[in-house]
Amino acid sequence: xxxxxxxxxxxxxxxxxxxxxxxxxxxxxxxxxxxxxxxxxxxxxxxxxxxxxxxxxxxxxxxxxxxxxxxxxxxxxxxxxxxxxxxxxxxxxxxx
Numbered sequence: 001x002x003x004x005x006x007x008x009x010x011x012x013x014x015x016x017x018x019x020x021x022x023x024x025x026x027x028x029x030x031x032x033x034x035x036x037x038x039x040x041x042x043x044x045x046x047x048x049x050x051x052x053x054x055x056x057x058x059x060x061x062x063x064x065x066x067x068x069x070x071x072x073x074x075x076x077x078x079x080x081x082x083x084x085x086x087x088x089x090x091x092x093x094x095x096x
Contacts, residue, residue: 010024047074048070048074051070051073051077052066052067052069052070055069055070055072055073056071077078
């Protein structure tokens with residue numbers, strides 16, 4: 001009888017450990033996401049100004065480029081980065 005009680009108790013502590021590990025993993029992910037968003041927000045204006053100057057250089061414009069062309073440029077670069085990272089992080093052999 002005592003063995004069954006101890007065994008049931010150990011099952012609950014095992015589940016508790018898994019929950020604690022998963023909770024810590026999720027908290028780390030939330031903290032990394034929040035800090036990454038803060039970094040991106042801090043660099044937003046600098047990246048936007050740089051992309052405006054690049055589009056002005058590409059189009060040989062004297063007015064510094066428009067915000068629409070800068071947004072299109074940023075979108076294209078981000079889509080390219082998404083494609084590259086999705087291929088790089090893809091499972092090599094998903095059926096093993």
